[in-house]
Amino acid sequence: MTDAPGGSDSGSEPRDIxxxxxxxxxxxxxxxxxxxAAMLQSHLRAARSELESQVAQAKAEFEEANERIKERTGxxxxxxxLIGLAIGAVLLGSLLFVKWxxxxxxxxxxxxxxxxxxxxxxxxxxxxxLVPQLASGAVIVVAAYFVDAWLQWIVLFVCLxxxxxxxxxxxxxxxxxxxYGMVLGDVLVGAFIQxxxxxxxxxxxxxxxxxRGEWWVLAFIIVAVAVDTGAYVAGISFGRHPMAPRISPKxxxxxxxxxxxxxxxxxxxxxxxxxxxxxxxxxxxxxxxLGTATAGDLGESMIKxxxxxxxxxxxxxxxxxxxxxxxxxxxxxxxxxxxxxxFTPLAAM
Numbered sequence: 001m002t003d004a005p006g007g008s009d010s011g012s013e014p015r016d017i018x019x020x021x022x023x024x025x026x027x028x029x030x031x032x033x034x035x036x037a038a039m040l041q042s043h044l045r046a047a048r049s050e051l052e053s054q055v056a057q058a059k060a061e062f063e064e065a066n067e068r069i070k071e072r073t074g075x076x077x078x079x080x081x082l083i084g085l086a087i088g089a090v091l092l093g094s095l096l097f098v099k100w101x102x103x104x105x106x107x108x109x110x111x112x113x114x115x116x117x118x119x120x121x122x123x124x125x126x127x128x129x130l131v132p133q134l135a136s137g138a139v140i141v142v143a144a145y146f147v148d149a150w151l152q153w154i155v156l157f158v159c160l161x162x163x164x165x166x167x168x169x170x171x172x173x174x175x176x177x178x179x180y181g182m183v184l185g186d187v188l189v190g191a192f193i194q195x196x197x198x199x200x201x202x203x204x205x206x207x208x209x210x211x212r213g214e215w216w217v218l219a220f221i222i223v224a225v226a227v228d229t230g231a232y233v234a235g236i237s238f239g240r241h242p243m244a245p246r247i248s249p250k251x252x253x254x255x256x257x258x259x260x261x262x263x264x265x266x267x268x269x270x271x272x273x274x275x276x277x278x279x280x281x282x283x284x285x286x287x288x289x290l291g292t293a294t295a296g297d298l299g300e301s302m303i304k305x306x307x308x309x310x311x312x313x314x315x316x317x318x319x320x321x322x323x324x325x326x327x328x329x330x331x332x333x334x335x336x337x338x339x340x341x342x343f344t345p346l347a348a349m
Contacts (some may be wrong), residue, residue, distance in 0.1 A: 079317045080317075083316055083317065087325075090105060091105065091218075091221065092218075095214045095215075095217060095218050096214070096218075099208065099214050100145070102208055102214065102217070103141075103142065103145050103205060103208070106141060106201055106204060106205060107138060107141050107142065109201075109322055109326065110137050110138075110141050110197055110198060110201045111134055111137060111138065112315070112322040113197050113312075113321075113322045113323040113326055114133050114134055114137045114193060114197050114198070115130065115134065116312045116313040116315070116321045116322060116323055117193055117196075117197060117312060117323055118130050118133055118193065119313075120304075120307055120309060120312055120313075121189055121193075121307070123307075124307045124308070126185065126186055126189050127167065127170075127171070127178075127186040128186070128189065128190055128193070129163070129166050129167055129170060129190065132162055132163050132166040133163060133190065133193055133194070135162075136159035136160075136162055136163055136194055136198065137159075137193075137194065137197065137198040139155060139159055140152075140155055140156055140159050140194065140198040140199060140201075140202045141198060141201055141202050141205055142205075143155045143202070144202035144203070144205035144206045144209070145205050145206075145208065145209050146209075149206060152202060152206060156194075156199055156202075159194060159198070160191050160194055160195075163190045163191060163193075163194055164187050164190065164191060167183075167186055167187050167190050168183075168187065171183050171186070196330065197323070197326075197330065200330040200331060200333050200334070201326075201330060201333070203333040203334060203336075203337050204217060204329075204333040204336075204337075206337060207333065207336055207337045207340055210340060212275075213340070215274055215275060216275065216336060216340050217336070218270075218274070219270040219271070219274050219275055219285070219336075220285075220289055220332055220333070220335070220336035221329060221332075222266055222270055223263055223266045223267050223270065223285065223286055223289040223290075223293075223332075224289055224293045224328050224329050224332045226259075226262040226263055226265070226266035227259045227262060227263045227289065227290055227293040227294065227328060228259070228293070228297070228328055229262060230255075230258040230259040230260070230261060230262025230263065231251070231255040231256060231258055231259035231262075231294075232255070233258055234254050234255045234257060234258020234259070234261075235250070235251065235252050235254060235255030235258065237254075237258075238252075238254040238258075239252035239254045239255050240252060240254060241253045241254065243255070243256055244298055244301075247298055247301050247302050247305060248297075248298060248301040248305075251297075251298070251301075256294065259290060259293075259294065260287075260290055263286040263287065263289060263290035263293075264283055264286040264287060264290070265286070266286055267282045267283055267284075267285040267286020267287065267289065268282040268283055268286065269282070270282065270285075271283075271285050271286075275343075275347070276347055277343055277347050278347070281339075281343050281346070281347070284339070285339055285343075288335040288339065289332050289335055289336070291335075292328075292331040292332040292334065292335045293328035293329070293331070293332050294328070295331055296327045296328045296329070296330055296331035296332065297327050297328045299327070299331070300323065300324070300327035301327075311324050312324050
């Protein structure tokens with residue numbers, strides 16, 4: 001005769017029977033209907049068992065749904081939500097309570113983004129000088145908070161010149177036989193890092209430095225996050241038709257439609273209740289951020305596809321790298337700053 005698991009015969013009692021005599025006595029002892037305390041304990045035990053069963057079922061369903069999402073998108077939903085909430089808390093705290101603290105937050109994000117972007121480019125065969133890249137990025141971002149807008153252009157050009165000259169001097173000193181075309185590509189890539197990451201981030205800091213600029217920064221980031229969230233939810237739920245299969249196969253037109261609805265709704269709400277704009281200004285705000293955020297997302301996807309990588313790094317589990325979170329925000333700084341200069345005088349009239 002074959003034994004059942006656990007060493008019992010096949011006809012023995014199931015293993016989930018309470019093992020202690022006290023538990024067995026409590027489970028078999030009938031409840032006296034005339035004893036209120038016993039009846040209360042019985043109801044509490046039943047309620048606890050029902051609650052534990054529902055929690056276990058909900059946990060299993062959530063984990064199953066999370067695995068399906070992870071299989072489809074390659075992201076861990078739980079980690080992504082937790083990290084997103086943590087970043088959001090730091091962002092809100094820096095903007096709402098200590099305005100200049102956002103400069104520290106933005107500077108750290110820019111330096112990390114430059115580091116991971118430079119590392120990814122170096123892995124692809126490009127020569128990127130990390131020291132001048134980080135130093136120039138820090139100067140460009142910090143200067144935006146303290147100097148006038150026209151002086152910021154001078155700072156940008158000087159930092160670009162430093163990055164370019166440094167690369168050329170290092171290349172001449174190395175004498176490794178690198179071709180002219182490859183050296184030119186290295187120079188252009190180094191300048192692109194500063195324009196793409198540092199300069200666009202400096203526009204955000206320039207906006208921050210304006211009167212009530214912290215609210216505009218918070219508003220355009222909220223809309224950009226709404227674009228990402230709307231696209232993600234709609235794409236997961238209804239996505240069928242690829243939007244740009246050669247650039248990002250998982251982006252769909254259904255996701256873009258969800259992003260558009262979320263962006264316009266968020267734009268109207270933050271415009272009216274946060275920035276003091278008319279509803280149509282908020283609608284324009286949402287639509288423009290939708291365009292820049294989508295273009296930034298697709299642009300970074302194209303860069304990663306060209307580099308042959310999925311994420312810039314794995315520093316933010318569930319999100320990828322820092323630059324993967326800034327891809328839709330960085331280009332949106334242009335639209336946000338332009339709309340600030342356009343709408344602020346109109347709203348004051």
